[in-house]
Amino acid sequence: MSQKYIEKILKARVYDVAKETRLDLMSRLSRRFDNRILLKREDLQPVFSFKLRGAYNKIYNLPQEQRDKGVIAASAGNHAQGVALAAQRLNIRAVIVMPKTTPSIKVAAVRAYGAKIVLHGDAYDDAYQHAAELAGKEGLTFVHPYDDPDVIAGQGTVAVEILRQHPDAIHAIFVPVGGGGLIAGISAYVKALYPEIKIIGVEPEDAPSMHHALAKKRRVVLDQVGIFADGVAVRQVGKEPFRIASKCVDEVILVTTDEICAAIKDIFDDTRSIAEPAGALAVAGMKKYIEREQLRGANLVAIDSGANMNFDRLRHVAEQAELGERNEAILAVTIPEKPGSFRKFCQTIGKRSISEFNYRYADNREAHVFVGLNLGGGSDEARIELVTKLTEKGYPLIDMTDNDIAKLHIRHMVGGHAGVENEVLYRFEFPERPGALLNFLDKLGQRWNISMFHYRNHGAAYGRVLVGIQVPPTDKKEYQAFLDELGYVYQCETENPAYRLFLS
Numbered sequence: 325m326s327q328k329y330i331e332k333i334l335k336a337r338v339y340d341v342a343k344e345t346r347l348d349l350m351s352r353l354s355r356r357f358d359n360r361i362l363l364k365r366e367d368l369q370p371v372f373s374f375k376l377r378g379a380y381n382k383i384y385n386l387p388q389e390q391r392d393k394g395v396i397a398a399s400a401g402n403h404a405q406g407v408a409l410a411a412q413r414l415n416i417r418a419v420i421v422m423p424k425t426t427p428s429i430k431v432a433a434v435r436a437y438g439a440k441i442v443l444h445g446d447a448y449d450d451a452y453q454h455a456a457e458l459a460g461k462e463g464l465t466f467v468h469p470y471d472d473p474d475v476i477a478g479q480g481t482v483a484v485e486i487l488r489q490h491p492d493a494i495h496a497i498f499v500p501v502g503g504g505g506l507i508a509g510i511s512a513y514v515k516a517l518y519p520e521i522k523i524i525g526v527e528p529e530d531a532p533s534m535h536h537a538l539a540k541k542r543r544v545v546l547d548q549v550g551i552f553a554d555g556v557a558v559r560q561v562g563k564e565p566f567r568i569a570s571k572c573v574d575e576v577i578l579v580t581t582d583e584i585c586a587a588i589k590d591i592f593d594d595t596r597s598i599a600e601p602a603g604a605l606a607v608a609g610m611k612k613y614i615e616r617e618q619l620r621g622a623n624l625v626a627i628d629s630g631a632n633m634n635f636d637r638l639r640h641v642a643e644q645a646e647l648g649e650r651n652e653a654i655l656a657v658t659i660p661e662k663p664g665s666f667r668k669f670c671q672t673i674g675k676r677s678i679s680e681f682n683y684r685y686a687d688n689r690e691a692h693v694f695v696g697l698n699l700g701g702g703s704d705e706a707r708i709e710l711v712t713k714l715t716e717k718g719y720p721l722i723d724m725t726d727n728d729i730a731k732l733h734i735r736h737m738v739g740g741h742a743g744v745e746n747e748v749l750y751r752f753e754f755p756e757r758p759g760a761l762l763n764f765l766d767k768l769g770q771r772w773n774i775s776m777f778h779y780r781n782h783g784a785a786y787g788r789v790l791v792g793i794q795v796p797p798t799d800k801k802e803y804q805a806f807l808d809e810l811g812y813v814y815q816c817e818t819e820n821p822a823y824r825l826f827l828s
Contacts, residue, residue, distance in 0.1 A: 329512035329568070332473065333480035337384045338377040341413055342369055342481075347489040347625070350594040357611065358620045363595065364486055364627045367603055371433075373555075373630035374482060375469070376406035378505055381478030382467050383410045391416050396464040398455035400426040400448060401555055402630050403469040408437035419464060421455040423447055425755045427634055446755040448557075470505030471562030480509025486625055487517065495622035496522035496613070500605035500629045501534045501576060502556030504565025510627075511572035525569070525576035526609030528553045528584065528601075534561045534569060535576040548813050551753065552581045555602030555630060577609040580726075584608050585641045586648030591628060598638070603630040608648075644731070652679055653697050653707045654730055656825045658720040661691045672717050673697065676710075682738035682826075692825045694730075694738045722821050730822035733778050733790040738826050744775045746796045748803075749823050752789045753813040754779070767810050768793075772803065776827065790817070792827075 345368045350361045366374035383395055394417030397407040404420045411418035418439040422431060425446055435441055444454040459466045468475060486497065497514065499507040511523040527535055530550025537543045543566050549557045561569075579587075584601050587608035591599045599607075606626035613619070659665045673695075680696030699706040707725065714721055724730040729751065754764065768774070776792030795803045807814055817823055 327516065329473075329477060329480065329509070330516050332477035333484060333509060333513050336377070336381045336474075336477045336481050338381055338478050338481050340384070341380045341409055342377045344485050345369065347486060348595060350590070352594045353590050353607075357614050359614060360621075360623045361610070362490065362623070362625045363591065363607070364482065364625060365595075365597075366482065367597060367599060367628045367631035371402065371405040371409055372632050373402035373406065373603075374479060374506060374627075375402040375630075376409055377481055378470075378472075378475035378478035378509075379403065379406035379467060380410035380413070382472055382474040383407070383414060383416060385474050386465060390465045393463045393465065394418060395467050396421065396455050396459050396462075397467045397469070398422075398448065398452040399469060400451070401430055402632055403467075404430070404434045404439075405437065405632075407467050408434045408439035411439065412437045417464075419455075419458065419462075421451045421458065423451045423755075429634060430632065433632075449559075468562070470503030470508075470558075471564055472505075473564060476505050476509045476512070476564065476568070478509070479506045480513045482506070482627065483510040483513040486510075487514065490623065490625065493623060494518070494521050494625055495619070496524050496574075496610075496624055498524050498526055498577075498606035498610040498613070498624070498626045500556055500602050500627060501525040501527045501561075502531075502558045502602065504534055504561040504569055506627070506629065507534070507573060508562075508565035508568040512568050515572040522574045523572060524609065524613060525573055526605040527556060527576055527578055528605070529578045529580050531557050532576070532578055533558050534566070534573075535578055537561055537566055538570060538573065538576060541570070550581070553584060553601035553605060555600055555632070556605065577612055579605065579608040579612060580648070581728075582644050582648035582726075583612065584648070585644035587611065588641050589645040589649070597628075598631060598633050599628050600630050600633040601637075601641075603628045603633075605629075650704055650707060651699055652725075653699055653710060654680075654724045654727070654735070655695050655697065655711070655714075656722045656724055656730070656822065657693045657695060657714065658690050658825075659693055661688055665691075666693075669693065669719070672714060672719070680735060682735065694735060694826060696735070722825065724822055727820070727822050729790065729817050729820045732788055734822040734826055737776075737778055737790075744792065744794060744828075746794045747775050747792050747818075747828065748795050749776070749790065749792050749817045749820065749828075750807075751815045751817050752791060754787045754789050755812075764810065764812070767806060771806070772799070 345365045348363045350363050354361045396419040398421045420434050420439045421442045423445050424443045501507050507525050514521050546559045587604035588599050610626045659669050677698040682694035773794045775794050778790040
């Protein structure tokens with residue numbers, strides 16, 4: 325297998341559109357972690373992503389009769405731009421099917437390369453099925469984003485450049501993983517030549533398709549995937565990428581959204597460039613690996629796979645980056661409701677910088693304070709030390725630093741308890757398109773009352789919505805039927821301590 329891919333990768337036709345990207349030293353991060361950390365800058369490609377390598381190689385190698393009929397792809401982002409640019413350069417008709425939730429900036433970018441855009445469905449799976457139907461009807465060749473040997477070979481040219489640019493020993497190469505095309509190409513080439521170099525994939529904790537597949541020794545289909553790192557939000561890895569990864573990939577590390585945001589900030593601090601969430605995955609996983617292995621003095625390569633970031637997502641990234649670096653702790657602290665207790669609590673905190681303080685009178689016995697504190701040390705030890713100090717002083721508290729509801733919603737809603745009867749709390753993911761809220765309300769009808777609603781746009785294809793609804797116990801089955809009919813991703817949060825302390 326490896327020899328076959330060595331030949332395909334070395335013969336891959338990519339540089340008609342792609343360029344050899346830099347391997348930059350991350351000097352700040354290298355000093356901080358006492359390793360030599362290098363960043364492969366695939367964000368510098370003409371479409372700001374590595375995806376055009378595989379797309380062009382696939383389309384270039386098509387027989388003339390297939391070229392004459394044209395190509396089709398399903399994508400909401402980087403693959404779409406890669407296919408569109410490749411087709412434009414080769415003067416081939418291209419049709420790109422994109423979900424209706426695709427941000428307008430990405431639609432405009434693909435249209436600028438001359439491709440025909442078809443908007444269909446709310447998610448990638450809808451677009452994929454429609455693209456397959458159109459391919460059959462119109463005789464178009466489907467260009468798969470990752471499950472194709474020519475696509476994999478095109479992505480593998482990244483590895484050729486890394487080994488040429490850094491001829492000295494490399495301990496590990498960290499690769500972001502979605503469908504698996506990139507890590508398949510890189511691992512097949514590197515392991516054939518330097519089997520001692522570790523190939524480590526990195527996935528979000530809420531989209532662990534390759535991680536679970538390797539653990540179970542078979543491909544799995546995830547029930548749902550997180551949407552923050554939308555460039556790798558894949559429910560099932562490709563068949564061919566999995567076959568290669570099962571032989572050539574050493575492990576896959578999982579990282580949180582906060583850790584991804586911290587990695588985006590790390591890349592910015594070193595390069596003054598902004599990676600998209602999927603593009604920063606490798607740096608996030610590398611940091612986790614270094615700490616786990618207590619690694620020092622090694623040469624490490626992380627691949628920045630893309631920079632197609634919506635500007636309005638930066639607010640959310642900035643908020644979460646401090647948590648990801650463990651520079652901020654989010655605590656729910658109970659203090660006595662009496663004169664002087666608020667001042668005493670602040671004295672206990674000391675001269676720590678406060679990033680957020682939310683407080684409202686609840687009753688005449690005790691008050692709940694939602695507080696964000698800058699730790700300075702950037703470690704769990706500093707947070708644990710603070711929690712221990714407050715506990716020893718007699719303050720009941722809950723550490724909510726890793727509580728998504730607290731970070732995304734409750735911190736913006738603290739204002740006292742409403743005392744609403746039969747209230748249940750649910751978190752939904754609404755597709756970011758006109759009519760999504762109306763669809764929710766229409767299906768809800770007049771059966772139950774909405775008692776709370778909080779929505780924040782994070783610049784993704786889906787919005788995170790927190791909804792309180794009054795559902796009497798006798799309506800539980802009917803309400804569950806409503807959830808099933810709705811078709812949106814949801815999660816019950818009624819027992820979440822952040823909700824219990826501040827809103828219920």
